[in-house]
Amino acid sequence: MNSHSLSKKTYFAMILGGTLFTIVILLWPIFMVLSKTTGNLHDQLLSIADNPSMYMINFVIASFIAPATSFIMITLALFIKTKKETPILNIFGVFLLAPYVTLVSIAYASQYTLLQSYLNDANFSEASLWFFENSNSVSYFLNQLGYTFFALSALLIGFKLLFEQGIPKAVGVLLWLSGFLSIVAFIGLTMKNEILNLSTIISGLTMVPIGIIVIIWGVKLARHKEISYE
Known part of the structure; x- marks a missing residue:
């Protein structure tokens, strides 16, 4: 494969990945607001049981966040050459994306599969254990654990x-x-420190502009037809 074809595929991947990520990251908050429930835990579960559509759509959209993020991360790790070469860090960074995607996907998919099954059976006790808005739930823990793997990957690939x-x-x-911030949030969760756990929100906000920035980067690469500093 010559350098020109590699460059062309690389900037196309960056523009595509950045676009998909941006679409998902913009749609998600909209449906998050539309599906927001109020009241105590039982009241929220009752509300979802009565009208599950928006809640399910919200988490279907959320299910695309980890794959879209990983697509960008893999492109950055394997196809973007920099002044400082870090092949071992890149490989380990990509490897850590596997548990990230797996755990986060289970957490989000459970909201439109397992949780709905329990709600249909009026099994609110089991449903509460998988309700994402419950910070003591299995799904929330899996999500935060998954983002700890993302954090390690981000540190390695971003270095x-x-x-x-x-x-x-x-x-x-x-x-x-x-x-x-993702690591701080997970530490906060394990310590039951709500203030530290709020770091997960800030961590998510710092990722919001990534898609747009990667698109701009990809467009610049397309114009210059190069991906490395030589």
């Missing part, structure tokens, strides 16, 4: 980008910030 300038460095900084 080489910290030595660059401009857009690449911005992506590296955002990955490191998001990764650090």
Whole structure:
């Protein structure tokens, strides 16, 4: 494969990945608001049982976040060359995306499968154990654990980008910030510290601009037809 064809596939992957990520990350908050429930835990479960559509759509959309994020991360790890070469970190970073996608996918998919099954059977006791809005639930724990693997991956893959300038460095900084905050959030969850656990929200917000930035980066690569500093 020549350098031109590799460059073409790389910037196409970046534009595609950034676009998919941005679409998902913009749709998700909309349906999150539309599906928001109020009241105590039992009242929220009753509300979802009576009208599950929006809640299910919200988590179907959420299910695409981890794959879209991983697509971008893999592209950055394996196809973007930088001044500082970190092949071992890149490989381990990609490897850590597997448990991230698996755990987060189970957490989100359970909201439109397992949770709905329990609600249909009026088994609110079991449903509460899988209700994502319950910070003591299995699904919430799996999600936070999954994002700990994402955090480690972000630190490893983002490391080489910290030595660059401009857009690449911005992506590296955002990955490191998001990764650090995800680890803090998981520590907060295990310690039952709600303040530390709120770091998960900030971590998510730091990832919001990643899609747009990667699209811009991909467009610049397309114009210059190069992916490395030589």
